Amino acid sequence: MKVAVIGGGSTYTPELADGIGRQAADLGIDEIVLVDLDKAKLDVIGPLAGRILRRHGHTARVEWTTDLDKGVDGASIVLLQLRVGGQRARVEDEAFPVECGCVGQETTGAGGLAKALRTIPVVLDIAERVRRRAAPGAWIVDFTNPVGMVTRALLDQGHRAVGLCNVAIGFHRRFASLLGCAPEEMGLDHVGLNHLTWETAVRLGGRDVLPDLLERKGAVVAEEVELPVETFADGRVPSYYLRYYYAHDEEVERLRSGPSRGEAVIGIESELWKLYADETLDRKPDLLSQRGGAYYSEAAVALMRSLITEDGAVHAVNIRNRGYLPYLPDESVIEVSARVGTEIVPAAERLLGPRQRGLVAAVGAYEELGVEAAVRGGERRVYEALLAHPLVGQHALADGLTRRLIATGRDHLPWA
Numbered sequence: 001m002k003v004a005v006i007g008g009g010s011t012y013t014p015e016l017a018d019g020i021g022r023q024a025a026d027l028g029i030d031e032i033v034l035v036d037l038d039k040a041k042l043d044v045i046g047p048l049a050g051r052i053l054r055r056h057g058h059t060a061r062v063e064w065t066t067d068l069d070k071g072v073d074g075a076s077i078v079l080l081q082l083r084v085g086g087q088r089a090r091v092e093d094e095a096f097p098v099e100c101g102c103v104g105q106e107t108t109g110a111g112g113l114a115k116a117l118r119t120i121p122v123v124l125d126i127a128e129r130v131r132r133r134a135a136p137g138a139w140i141v142d143f144t145n146p147v148g149m150v151t152r153a154l155l156d157q158g159h160r161a162v163g164l165c166n167v168a169i170g171f172h173r174r175f176a177s178l179l180g181c182a183p184e185e186m187g188l189d190h191v192g193l194n195h196l197t198w199e200t201a202v203r204l205g206g207r208d209v210l211p212d213l214l215e216r217k218g219a220v221v222a223e224e225v226e227l228p229v230e231t232f233a234d235g236r237v238p239s240y241y242l243r244y245y246y247a248h249d250e251e252v253e254r255l256r257s258g259p260s261r262g263e264a265v266i267g268i269e270s271e272l273w274k275l276y277a278d279e280t281l282d283r284k285p286d287l288l289s290q291r292g293g294a295y296y297s298e299a300a301v302a303l304m305r306s307l308i309t310e311d312g313a314v315h316a317v318n319i320r321n322r323g324y325l326p327y328l329p330d331e332s333v334i335e336v337s338a339r340v341g342t343e344i345v346p347a348a349e350r351l352l353g354p355r356q357r358g359l360v361a362a363v364g365a366y367e368e369l370g371v372e373a374a375v376r377g378g379e380r381r382v383y384e385a386l387l388a389h390p391l392v393g394q395h396a397l398a399d400g401l402t403r404r405l406i407a408t409g410r411d412h413l414p415w416a
Contacts, residue, residue, distance in 0.1 A: 007082030008034025009041030017049035019297020021056030035071035051282035090262035118412035120374035148194030163318025189348035306340035377415030
């Protein structure tokens, strides 16, 4: 079986290679092709990925190419982990909203929309190549942010796609540690939109132990999500990304006072490339953990297993809503614990409360408008999406952000 990784020249690919090497020996993967526009990066990452796999005893051959058609030809699974515009575009996404008094972040608000606008058209072009050249029934697994919007665009065009994020698996591992149990003993109800999710239940030994966990360890959890305990007094734990809503002004001040996350990642990647240049390196460096995306490889390999075997295991994925959350349209894409078998069906039993539902509905409307702007283009559509976003919501602000977004991203927006 062939797996293609689009964006395979990323500094993050060694994490994926490590996960496949450790966990996927029985999946029948005999070929992994890394696809990227940057041949120089591929010439470093490709051999390193091969050495990592061999160190784990995995026999799959690793190839790399700048030819997208060749890369996806005959693939059964295509993983998307690309970043259109690179980290420099990310830095711009994080900067211009802060200048307007808004959170600057690559997956939400104006920065997230900027990334969606330049990313979705590229992903849809890739998906069309996959449709024509990949193996029958091939899956596209999207890890490219903003995952929910990218996945919706793929599904809207009829592609066989599912979105994946590492927020849920991060909570899963941390809660298991706090409970003193093995991760496989514990289940998690994870509900919301991508980067707008809550953990609504923790299932251990046939019961929901989240209330007990929060009573004993609430302060620890609050510190880790960087939000006050009061924000989950209803027993639903928000992801760190809710800080951009629940502590917006504090976050803007923090962003104004120091380097952005994009700038920090550029520094980390510079050091990673120095390490990767060592032709004897055959494992992922410890520094890679600072790059972000913890447990991504574990989540990706586990999901690939279920997509291939239809084993019915539960994964936190981005899928169509189809009536599951009644306050969202059926075609919305939600992020939810779901059973992956012959179909992918939501499995979370405890859902969101009134306080969460309004925010989810508002951001869901923004995502609908944002995908339309990405697919069809146009300044007016960008403005409509920003005006709908709860972190913007004012005419003057939406108008100013629209102009800045287009000015900074013009090179990646043909319609502009």
